[in-house]
Amino acid sequence: MIESADEDPLAPAAGLWRDAGRRLRGSRAALLALGVIALLVALALLGPRLNPNRSDTIDWSCIAMPPGLRHAHWWGTDRLGRDLFVRTLLGTRISLAVGLIATAVSLVVGIVYGAIAGFVGGRVDHLMMRVLEILSGLPLIFFVILLTVVFGRSVYLLFLSIGAIGWLTMARIVRGQAMVIRGREFIEAATAAGAGPVRIVLRHVVPNVIGPVIVYATLTVPQIILFESFLSFLGLGIQEPQASLGTLIASGAAEMESAPWMLLVPSVILATLLISFNVLGDALRDSLDPGEL
Amino acid sequence: MPMIRYVLVRLCGALPTLLAIVTISFFLIHLAPGGPFDQEQTLPADVVANLNAAYGLDRPIWVQYTRYLGDLARGDFGPSFRYKDFTVTELIRQGLPVSMTLGAIAIAIALLAGVATGVAAALHRGRLLDHASIALAVVGIAIPSFVLLPALGLLFGVWLHWLPVAGWDRGSIKDLVLPVVTLALPPLAFIARLTRGSMLEVLQSHYVRTAFAKGLALRTIVLRHALRPALIPVASYLAPAIAMIMTGSLVVETIAGLPGIGRYLVQGALNRDYTLVLGMVIVYSALLILMGLLVDLLIAALDPRVRLEA
Amino acid sequence: MLAVQDLRVTFRRAGAAIEAVRQVSLDVEAGECVGIVGESGSGKTQLCLAIMGLLPPNAVVGGAVRFAGEDLLSAPPSRLSALRGAKLAMVFQDPQSALTPHLKIGVQMAEVLVRHRGLAWPAARAAALGMLGRVGMVDPARCVQQYPHELSGGMRQRVMIGMSLLCEPDLLIADEPTTALDVTVQAQVLELLGRMRRDLRMGILLVSHDLAVVAGLAERIVVMYAGRVVENARARDLFRSPRHPYTAALMACAPDLAGPVLARLPTLPGQPPGAAQRLDGCAFAPRCEYANEQCARQRPLLSTLDGGRQVACHAPLPP
Numbered sequence: 010m011i012e013s014a015d016e017d018p019l020a021p022a023a024g025l026w027r028d029a030g031r032r033l034r035g036s037r038a039a040l041l042a043l044g045v046i047a048l049l050v051a052l053a054l055l056g057p058r059l060n061p062n063r064s065d066t067i068d069w070s071c072i073a074m075p076p077g078l079r080h081a082h083w084w085g086t087d088r089l090g091r092d093l094f095v096r097t098l099l100g101t102r103i104s105l106a107v108g109l110i111a112t113a114v115s116l117v118v119g120i121v122y123g124a125i126a127g128f129v130g131g132r133v134d135h136l137m138m139r140v141l142e143i144l145s146g147l148p149l150i151f152f153v154i155l156l157t158v159v160f161g162r163s164v165y166l167l168f169l170s171i172g173a174i175g176w177l178t179m180a181r182i183v184r185g186q187a188m189v190i191r192g193r194e195f196i197e198a199a200t201a202a203g204a205g206p207v208r209i210v211l212r213h214v215v216p217n218v219i220g221p222v223i224v225y226a227t228l229t230v231p232q233i234i235l236f237e238s239f240l241s242f243l244g245l246g247i248q249e250p251q252a253s254l255g256t257l258i259a260s261g262a263a264e265m266e267s268a269p270w271m272l273l274v275p276s277v278i279l280a281t282l283l284i285s286f287n288v289l290g291d292a293l294r295d296s297l298d299p300g301e302l
Numbered sequence: 303m304p305m306i307r308y309v310l311v312r313l314c315g316a317l318p319t320l321l322a323i324v325t326i327s328f329f330l331i332h333l334a335p336g337g338p339f340d341q342e343q344t345l346p347a348d349v350v351a352n353l354n355a356a357y358g359l360d361r362p363i364w365v366q367y368t369r370y371l372g373d374l375a376r377g378d379f380g381p382s383f384r385y386k387d388f389t390v391t392e393l394i395r396q397g398l399p400v401s402m403t404l405g406a407i408a409i410a411i412a413l414l415a416g417v418a419t420g421v422a423a424a425l426h427r428g429r430l431l432d433h434a435s436i437a438l439a440v441v442g443i444a445i446p447s448f449v450l451l452p453a454l455g456l457l458f459g460v461w462l463h464w465l466p467v468a469g470w471d472r473g474s475i476k477d478l479v480l481p482v483v484t485l486a487l488p489p490l491a492f493i494a495r496l497t498r499g500s501m502l503e504v505l506q507s508h509y510v511r512t513a514f515a516k517g518l519a520l521r522t523i524v525l526r527h528a529l530r531p532a533l534i535p536v537a538s539y540l541a542p543a544i545a546m547i548m549t550g551s552l553v554v555e556t557i558a559g560l561p562g563i564g565r566y567l568v569q570g571a572l573n574r575d576y577t578l579v580l581g582m583v584i585v586y587s588a589l590l591i592l593m594g595l596l597v598d599l600l601i602a603a604l605d606p607r608v609r610l611e612a
Numbered sequence: 613m614l615a616v617q618d619l620r621v622t623f624r625r626a627g628a629a630i631e632a633v634r635q636v637s638l639d640v641e642a643g644e645c646v647g648i649v650g651e652s653g654s655g656k657t658q659l660c661l662a663i664m665g666l667l668p669p670n671a672v673v674g675g676a677v678r679f680a681g682e683d684l685l686s687a688p689p690s691r692l693s694a695l696r697g698a699k700l701a702m703v704f705q706d707p708q709s710a711l712t713p714h715l716k717i718g719v720q721m722a723e724v725l726v727r728h729r730g731l732a733w734p735a736a737r738a739a740a741l742g743m744l745g746r747v748g749m750v751d752p753a754r755c756v757q758q759y760p761h762e763l764s765g766g767m768r769q770r771v772m773i774g775m776s777l778l779c780e781p782d783l784l785i786a787d788e789p790t791t792a793l794d795v796t797v798q799a800q801v802l803e804l805l806g807r808m809r810r811d812l813r814m815g816i817l818l819v820s821h822d823l824a825v826v827a828g829l830a831e832r833i834v835v836m837y838a839g840r841v842v843e844n845a846r847a848r849d850l851f852r853s854p855r856h857p858y859t860a861a862l863m864a865c866a867p868d869l870a871g872p873v874l875a876r877l878p879t880l881p882g883q884p885p886g887a888a889q890r891l892d893g894c895a896f897a898p899r900c901e902y903a904n905e906q907c908a909r910q911r912p913l914l915s916t917l918d919g920g921r922q923v924a925c926h927a928p929l930p931p
Contacts, residue, residue: 150549152327155327155571157571158579159330239549243552243568243572245571261452272452272456273453276449276453280449283445283446284445288440506668509709509712512710515666515702515704515776516696517693519727522723531713605714606759
């Protein structure tokens with residue numbers, strides 16, 4: 010508390026970031042999670058090339074082969090003799106892609122919506138918040154299912170509908186931050202010191218908004234991956250012959266009595282992915298919010 | 303009675319929301335390209351026309367809409383397009399008790415076990431039990447139901463032979479164990495984490511210090527003075543928890559083959575059974591709104607400072 | 613009855629040790645009222661909590677606290693909870709946050725008697741009702757049915773005091789009991805404390821940052837600065853002639869106080885040192901207008917002057 014007195018009052022975010030960085034480095038769980046995510050991303054991008062098999066090649070000599078290193082199907086094969094190593098990693102790639110793209114969509118929509126509401130304020134803000142309130146009161150997951158019934162199942166619809174859910178909370182966070190910052194003294198001070206609006210936004214607003222946004226985005230990615238695999242599991246998301254982790258788990262669950270690895274391989278990957286993102290997001294949130302221990 | 307007034311006002315307030323949900327869902331479904339009979343292998347045009355006429359689909363859309371609303375007011379959700387011998391109302395009447403039972407048991411377990419775990423973790427802060435509860439929270443929150451249920455089925459059903467993997471044998475308790483555990487675990491983990499945090503905060507409050515200064519036993523302090531305020535965040539979380547369990551019920555009922563409304567919704571969505579999906583979405587929305595009201599009443603009961611204001 | 617010897621309270625926080633109370637000794641005899649005075653942050657509250665055994669787990673306590681001959685610091689938790697509320701009671705600064713918000717006043721009071729006296733709930737409730745009358749609640753029967761937020765600040769503090777007196781304790785520790793209240797209500801609460809003390813013949817440890825608050829009630833006054841006792845004297849002697857410059861400064865800051873007004877020190881400039889700071893000399897030296905070179909180098913020990921009063925100063929003011 011006392012040591013902050015000698016810091017530049019016009020750059021309140023700098024100390025926070027330094028602190029956050031230190032705390033994050035101190036958190037072994039967060040570093041481990043980050044490492045696991047990096048490993049999974051690398052595997053999803055490069056893994057399929059390391060294995061001689063292709064995702065849709067049927068190996069008639071190896072139907073429902075258990076995992077092992079003696080043969081080329083390291084993680085086993087499914088009922089159709091398709092290689093699970095390649096299929097799972099391609100599924101991971103799709104799940105990650107859906108997660109990242111839909112998060113990006115929800116980020117953009119949420120930031121624009123929230124920033125407009127927060128900075129404009131007044132009646133516009135009131136109206137926009139009412140809309141947000143009504144939307145977040147609706148059971149959106151059921152509406153997405155409704156949409157899949159109406160428009161059929163397509164990947165684009167998936168992006169659209171998932172993104173439509175993700176932006177609500179983001180908009181609320183950004184609006185809150187924008188309103189707080191608008192009233193802050195250091196903005197007035199910077200204006201008084203002759204700083205132009207661009208400079209103020211870049212130097213003072215962005216560093217202050219970006220923290221919560223990053224935290225929330227990190228927590229949104231696993232939610233969206235979860236949602237996508239949920240729909241795919243039910244048969245309402247990604248369709249054959251494409252595979253996502255959800256469809257792989259669904260076919261694994263159907264075969265679990267005779268070929269349990271078909272269930273376990275994609276389940277372990279998905280669970281690891283989700284836990285890692287959640288741990289990283291929680292650690293980021295804790296490190297940016299010194300008040301909450 | 304201010305409470306009865308509050309409930310009435312809130313219920314009236316919920317009606318427009320519900321109407322909006324019904325309207326949006328109805329028009330979405332009916333404005334969509336293609337009809338419910340498109341998928342079936344190219345029926346002769348006159349058969350399709352007959353079917354459409356039989357279901358009233360040849361009328362102008364606003365006629366269909368007002369008729370649907372009128373039927374809805376009498377509790378009639380229309381015929382199912384796929385379950386040919388049933389109306390949607392019959393399916394709901396059949397499925398709702400199953401889903402409600404499942405959900406009620408799950409939320410009760412999540413609450414009791416979650417709060418107990420959270421309180422125990424807070425009282426043993428920094429020790430093994432605390433760390434175990436944190437690990438449970440991380441895993442329980444992150445692992446989705448559709449991974450958990452097959453995994454539990456594999457372990458307890460296929461490998462250990464303790465419990466049936468799936469099925470519905472006239473509601474035998476054994477059939478319900480795994481689905482209920484799967485539904486309860488994510489909210490349980492979340493409630494444990496919430497309770498731990500709020501309990502730690504309440505234990506540092508001045509009134510708990512006063513309770514200690516009065517020489518009360520730790521049990522009394524925790525149960526009488528600390529628990530109720532610590533439960534307020536848990537109560538606010540109940541609405542999302544119920545939504546979470548409803549979402550989970552789609553998966554759990556589908557995998558375990560339980561004849562609940564969740565499975566009908568998924569089946570309906572896969573078969574493009576318009577009226578069925580429409581009916582289930584309305585039922586789920588109404589349930590969610592009703593639960594939200596119950597949760598608000600619960601919060602007011604927990605904290606005497608909260609006034610019920612509509 | 614209460615004997616505190618060389619009490620030290622240290623908090624461990626993020627590797628640093630913060631000394632809140634440094635070697636404090638004081639006694640409270642049966643039926644005596646001792647006032648503790650000092651600025652906020654001088655360690656008064658931590659001293660009270662240490663006596664009660666209510667410090668948070670990251671506090672390290674050294675020295676000795678004896679209550680009726682029994683060492684409280686080494687007493688097991690079960691013994692402490694049997695004493696607290698029965699023989700040893702405490703009233704807190706802010707009655708708003710010190711009462712449990714969701715329990716009715718009647719329950720919060722009665723449970724003390726249920727716990728310590730083994731009364732049944734109806735009997736305990738009746739006794740609580742009687743106590744509320746004794747502490748001057750206008751409508752006790754209504755009050756037991758109310759929640760804390762439905763009462764005014766002064767009424768809440770009356771409830772707190774009544775609650776602490778239910779078992780007729782031998783010692784009441786009152787930590788800033790009037791700080792959160794209006795001036796007129798302050799006087800009523802102090803009057804109530806005095807009356808109950810006469811009725812029950814109990815000792816009181818009355819803590820305040822304001823000399824005027826303790827002036828009317830205390831026979832003996834202990835002045836604390838930066839976690840240490842700097843002066844300890846009978847109230848009459850202290851007000852007649854403060855020997856420590858800090859005491860004199862405090863008195864000058866309370867102009868409505870009967871006693872010599874020192875026009876030289878109308879306000880007290882500067883701030884007390886932080887609890888984490890290491891001090892070689894006198895902690896008050898940087899703010900003391902009489903400080904000499906010895907004061908900055910060497911810490912003055914608490915020494916006994918004539919008349920049984922104690923002062924920790926290299927150059928005490930003349931009597």
